[in-house]
Amino acid sequence: MNIKFLYKNSKTGIIVLAMLLLCLFPFTTTNAQNINASATLDSTTILIGGQIDLKLEVSLPNGTMVNFPTFNDTITSNIEIVEKGGIDSLKLDNNRIVLSQIFRITSFDSGLHYIPPIKFEILDGELKKVADTDPLSLMVVNPFKEVDPQKGMFDIKGVQDTPFKLSEILNYIYLFGGIILVIALAIWGFIYFRNRKKGEGSIFIKAKPDEPPHVIALRELDKIKSAKLWENNKVKEFYTSVSNTLRFYIENRYHLPAMEQTSHEILKDIKKNTDIDKPILEQLTQVLELSDLVKFAKFEPLPDEHALSLMNAYFFVDKTKENIIKSLEEEKEALMEKAKDSNN
Amino acid sequence: MEQSIDIRELNERIKTESSFVDLLTIEMNKVIVGQKHLVEGLLIGLLSDGHILLEGVPGLAKTLAINTLATIVDADFSRIQFTPDLLPADLLGTMIYSQKKEEFVIKKGPIFTNFVLADEINRAPAKVQSALLEAMQERQVTIGETTYKLQEPFLVMATQNPIEQEGTYPLPEAQVDRFMLKIVIDYPEKEEEQMIIRHNLAQSFPKASSILKPEDIIKARKVVKDVYMDEKIEKYIVDIVFATRFPEKYNLDKYKEMISYGCSPRASISLSMAAKAYAFIKRRGYVIPEDVRAVCHDVLRHRIGLSYEAEANNVTSIEVINDILNTVEVP
CATH class of the missing domain: 1.10.8.80 (Magnesium chelatase subunit I, C-Terminal domain)
Structure with missing residues (x-):
């Protein structure tokens, strides 16, 4: 209203207007200069995949609103953001405030990368201003050899040679050696005291030799004989027991899977793998074939045939038994046991 | 006693x-020169009233074997080549309109026989396989509204080729289970192959004679059960x-x-x-x-x-x- 009045009324009004304008210009310039935006990098050079911090900072009068630039994952197409820090504020004494934000960045593309000016939006009342940072450049260095597929594939690094050093394990040998020794002593102590309790005295017990197959077979045949199975009309049971005893004997004596074989297969395997005389084989054949007839065909042999089968079974075991050569010590033990039995 | x-x-x-x-x-x-296992399998199937699935490469006398068996037993025999376009009606039969009689009449399919050779069963789609396997199980076929009993003895020998599996319809487990035996046959021995060559070059193919009647097989089956x-x-x-x-x-x-x-x-x-x-x-x-x-x-x-x-x-x-x-x- 005052300006209008002065413009209309006098030349001095023009001078005053000019003075006013002159006063206003330095003020706006100062206001713009009061907002300083900057972007700084820790280093201008990094190795490929290396990480550095990009610091964005804006200094402005207290109470001024500012919009920090928003980045998603990248600063530029070549520069990626690894970690985004929060906005930090620092109040200065001169009624100003410094806002800063740190971005951890990396790049996987070698070469010189240009970071264009980063824009901050300043809201000064209803006015919207923009403060730019200076552009930056980042050099990304590739330390590896360039791979030329035409030249073929090669290792980036050669195989690392790590020779064995005794000193490496010496640090641990006493520790582990001590643990093993303690465990061994504990086991020995446990066995020793357990055996002492039992009265055995020694931790080393002489293993009893396995019974020879013919001893087991003859004992079983004795049991069958004394059970008088066929005399009690248990003919099928009698033949099943006799044939099973012979099959078990053959399995252990000749190491043939006789329990899982048919009579025909057993006879075939025995003929093939052993040098048993024909008459003995015929006796075995008689027992097995007759047993099959009784077991699977409800055949009822004559009483003479039962006796003959049992006799043939005894005969087969006796004629094919393994000759075991006893050591002097074993002979001595056997004699002593015999003497003990006779005394009792 | x-x-x-x-x-x-x-x-x-x-x-x-x-x-x-x-x-x-x-x-x-x-x-049949050689193939003793095949012949034995056929006999087991015939005597125990079971069907046979045969696997072997082409040219191993599968058709000849079942044809010969049919001749020996003096029974009817038909061979059905299973193809992707085969329909159940092609196998079982269908009703066709007779212009002369002015009514639908039954046209029985090739399954109405004693011995059936279902060649390359896995080349036909599932519906045809099902139709055959149902007939094998039930021993009867229903066409229209009438159910027809199949002839006795009824033996199906289906073949499968172990090679060329492309474009085939493998038999489902439930259907394979209906075959009593699956016989895998292999190439003949050297001497046997030599004999086959001689027979073929001399064009002197021995012929089997009919020595049995289908009734003899039915009677033998009863004895087998005993x-x-x-x-x-x-x-x-x-x-x-x-x-x-x-x-x-x-x-x-x-x-x-x-x-x-x-x-x-x-x-x-x-x-x-x-x-x-x-x-x-x-x-x-x-x-x-x-x-x-x-x-x-x-x-x-x-x-x-x-x-x-x-x-x-x-x-x-x-x-x-x-x-x-x-x-x-x-x-």
């Missing part, structure tokens, strides 16, 4: 009744079948993860029937463990489902059966 006499009588009866087996084998061998099977053998069969289902219970832990499903009760029935037929062929009135072991591979090989792990380890159903036979205690 009475039971004992029965067995002796049965043995004598079987020796008499099974005398045709030798003649039949001689006639078959006149025409073959004595002891409880011990039954238990042995059950043990073998159970070992395919629960291998870990028979010290075959290695197959626990390799067998996805074991044999069905139909396998136990088929194994006992086939063992009886085998005993009959061997002219015996009772079954012995050898009989079970002789037919075990053909009866069980298509009934054991192997897992991916087994396939990855190249484990076949035959290896599984061999291990089971070598582990299960013989009575």
Whole structure:
């Protein structure tokens, strides 16, 4: 209203207007200069995949609103953001405030990368201003050899040679050696005291030799004989027991899977793998074939045939038994046991 | 004692009744060179009223074998080539309109015969396979509203080619189970092949003569059913079948993860029937463990489902059966 009045009324009004304008210009310039935006990098050079911090900072009068630039994952197409820090504020004494934000960045593309000016939006009342940072450049260095597929594939690094050093394990040998020794002593102590309790005295017990197959077979045949199975009309049971005893004997004596074989297969395997005389084989054949007839065909042999089968079974075991050569010590033990039995 | 006499009588009866087996084998061998296993399998299937799935490369006398068997038994025979465009009606028959009679009349399909050779069964779609397998199981066919009984004896021999699996419709497990035996035939021996060449070059193909009637087979089947099977053998069969289902219970832990499903009760029935037929062929009135072991591979090989792990380890159903036979205690 005052300006209008002065413009209309006098030349001095023009001078005053000019003075006013002159006063206003330095003020706006100062206001713009009061907002300083900057972007700084820790280093201008990094190795490929290396990480550095990009610091964005804006200094402005207290109470001024500012919009920090928003980045998603990248600063530029070549520069990626690894970690985004929060906005930090620092109040200065001169009624100003410094806002800063740190971005951890990396790049996987070698070469010189240009970071264009980063824009901050300043809201000064209803006015919207923009403060730019200076552009930056980042050099990304590739330390590896360039791979030329035409030249073929090669290792980036050669195989690392790590020779064995005794000193490496010496640090641990006493520790582990001590643990093993303690465990061994504990086991020995446990066995020793357990055996002492039992009265055995020694931790080393002489293993009893396995019974020879013919001893087991003859004992079983004795049991069958004394059970008088066929005399009690248990003919099928009698033949099943006799044939099973012979099959078990053959399995252990000749190491043939006789329990899982048919009579025909057993006879075939025995003929093939052993040098048993024909008459003995015929006796075995008689027992097995007759047993099959009784077991699977409800055949009822004559009483003479039962006796003959049992006799043939005894005969087969006796004629094919393994000759075991006893050591002097074993002979001595056997004699002593015999003497003990006779005394009792 | 009475039971004992029965067995002796049965043995004598079987020796008499099974005398045709030798003649039949001689006639078959006149025409078929080698392939003894195939001939034996055909006989087992014929005598135990079971159907046969045959796997072998082309040219191994599959058609000739069943044709010869039909000639020897003086029975009807038809060969159906299974193709992707085959329809159930092409197999079973259909109703066609007779202009002369002015009504629909039944046109029976090639299944109405004694011996059927379903060549390359896996080349036809599932609906045709189902139609055949239903007829095999039910022994009757329904066309329109009428049900027709199939002829007796009725034996289906279906073939599968182990190569060229492209564009085939593999038989589902449930349907394969309906075949009593799956026989895998291989190439003939050198001497046998030489003999085949001679026959062909001389154009002097021996012809089999008809020595049996279909009624003789039906009669023989009744005798086969009478073959004595002891409880011990039954238990042995059950043990073998159970070992395919629960291998870990028979010290075959290695197959626990390799067998996805074991044999069905139909396998136990088929194994006992086939063992009886085998005993009959061997002219015996009772079954012995050898009989079970002789037919075990053909009866069980298509009934054991192997897992991916087994396939990855190249484990076949035959290896599984061999291990089971070598582990299960013989009575």
